[in-house]
Amino acid sequence: MPSGGGILACTGKRILIIVENLPVPFDRRVWMEATSLVQAGFGVSVISPRKPGDAPHAVIDGVSVYRYRMYPPTRGFISFLWEFSYCWVMTFWLSLVVWRREGFDVIHACNPPDTYWLLGRFYKLFGKKYVFDHHDLNPELYESRFGKRGWIHRVLLWLERQQFRTADRVIATNESYRQVAIERGGVVPKRVVVVRSGPDLNRFHRVAPNPSLKRGKRYLAVYLGVMGPQDGVDYLIRAAEHVVRTFGREDVQFVLVGDGDVRPDLEAMAHQMGLDEWVYFTGRIPDEQLQEVLSTADVGLAPDPKNPLNDVSSMNKVVEYMAMGLPIVSFDLKETRYSAGEAAVYVTPNDEREFAQRLIELLDDPDRRQRMSEYGIRRVQEHLAWEHSRKVLVQLYTELLCDQS
Incomplete structure (x- = not known):
């Protein structure tokens, strides 16, 4: 007892x-x-x-x-x-x-x-x-x-x-x-x-990466979570377009894990924007496959836009990324900043172009990613x-x- x-x-x-x-x-x-x-x-x-x-x-x-x-x-x-x-x-x-x-x-x-x-x-x-x-x-x-x-x-x-x-x-x-x-x-x-x-640390632990998940790209950026109207996946897709078209970076693969009411709309949106080569959706996947995705990814993405709800809500994906040692790119939200601390790069709220820019900067700085990874793991183990x-x-x-x- x-x-x-x-x-x-x-x-x-x-x-x-x-x-x-x-x-x-x-x-x-x-x-x-x-x-x-x-x-x-x-x-x-x-x-x-x-x-x-x-x-x-x-x-x-x-x-x-x-x-x-x-x-x-x-x-x-x-x-x-x-x-x-x-x-x-x-x-x-x-x-x-x-x-x-x-x-x-x-x-x-x-x-x-x-x-x-x-x-x-x-x-x-x-x-x-x-x-x-x-x-x-x-x-x-x-x-x-x-x-x-x-x-x-x-x-x-x-x-x-x-x-x-x-x-x-x-x-x-x-x-x-x-x-x-x-x-x-x-x-x-x-x-x-x-x-x-x-996160349950018995569930979130690193396994051998699977390079095939990158589909020939150098980097893998992952979104894990619900896909509802307020979750910001549409912001993420527009940021991905900036990565590819505005900044000319074709070496980043985006994998979106999860499901929700607007997932069909989001898949159609990515297709209409010509992003099929860089953005793919997995739906809900078993724990073993999820561990493989998170162990292969280079960065975790938290595109939740700033609004009266998101600013004061704790995002499960943020601490799950941290548990897996993933540095994070996130819009600057009150509770996300509390949870992630130095494990995240914070972007001007709802600015998709800046989100893309900060993502690229982080991918191009492996030493910074390593420091953020170590901080995130330690914070989860000791507090979250x-x-x-x-x-x-x-x-x-x-x-x-x-x-x-």
């Missing part, structure tokens, strides 16, 4: 984790949380969407996973409401199934969306507790995507407040999110803890690896659920 001072009595305590944004175990943060809690002696169930080919129920690494069929990707507002309603109803139904089969003492709800407080309040009637794991600032996400506020923004702020008011504890991904919970959400500071999305976050998470649940004497 985890240590938290005194003798802990946690026998039989169970946690139900709810996530809608990504399936598990693909959602790495949620999966590391779930497995860490199992290793600490808690019983853990997870409800998430189901990828094609996944079983509706499975026990993986000691975690009991319940899945519902994923709703097809949507774009229109009405379609989005249908998708949201479907996912919410399926989650509620499966929570009843979990309650009957396995039971639980606390719901650990990951946003988006900011509506599972309704589930929390329902189960509080039966003595359950509610923990809000704050992954995204949805009001800022809306403002960043649509460039305005208005009534929808006000509704999102109201929903966020209900999350904070319902929660017995709030988990923030960084200090910026913690301040939102305290200042905007009115949460008592001692009820908010920071659990960073650090998941092992540091795991202790905070386990301590939270120890205090919330376990009697100490």
Whole structure:
């Protein structure tokens, strides 16, 4: 059992984790949380969407996973409401199934969306507790995507407040999110803890490079992550065009790893710009292949544009690049600068030409890349690896659920 001072009595305590944004175990943060809690002696169930080919129920690494069929990707507002309603109803139904089969003492709800407080309040009637794991600032996400506020923004702020008011504890991904919970959400500071999305060093380690991934080029620059409207992959593609056309550098291969709603649009964009020779997409790939890509790459790319959301969000890919010893080129964002420190080159926000220029300068300076690589590895090992976050998470649940004497 985890240590938290005194003798802990946690026998039989169970946690139900709810996530809608990504399936598990693909959602790495949620999966590391779930497995860490199992290793600490808690019983853990997870409800998430189901990828094609996944079983509706499975026990993986000691975690009991319940899945519902994923709703097809949507774009229109009405379609989005249908998708949201479907996912919410399926989650509620499966929570009843979990309650009957396995039971639980606390719901650990990951946003988006900011509506599972309704589930929390329902189960509080039966003595359950509610923990809000704050992954995204949805009001800022809306403002960043649509460039305005208005009534929808006000509704999102109201929903966020209900999350904070319902929660017995709030988990923030960084200090910026913690301040939102305290200042905007009115949460008592001692009820908010920071659990960073650090890499699992058992998963991120270098292997033998595969030169064929460079496709005959001298350098390989990698993007790893989600491909949504706010993730900046379109900025990266335009920066790649500057590398090739503005600066005449045809010796850089770009590999884009991951998936998301706008990936087809991004592939079409790269093709229309005549970049097929320099830019290719892999989709989601297994861990072994990912390690090979990251071990072969010379630079990691973080093209997230500066906006109200990205500036205060911690990017998983940044610390994952650092764990693999990759120097980084990134737009200058508050939380990225905190995470990466001297492991990144910082570019004037949203300036694609400068992004390309700084990338070329870094590729042409192997000594600097080596210094940045060593700094990044050291910072992750000493401060940002998941092992540091795991202790905070386990301590939270120890205090919330376990009697100490």
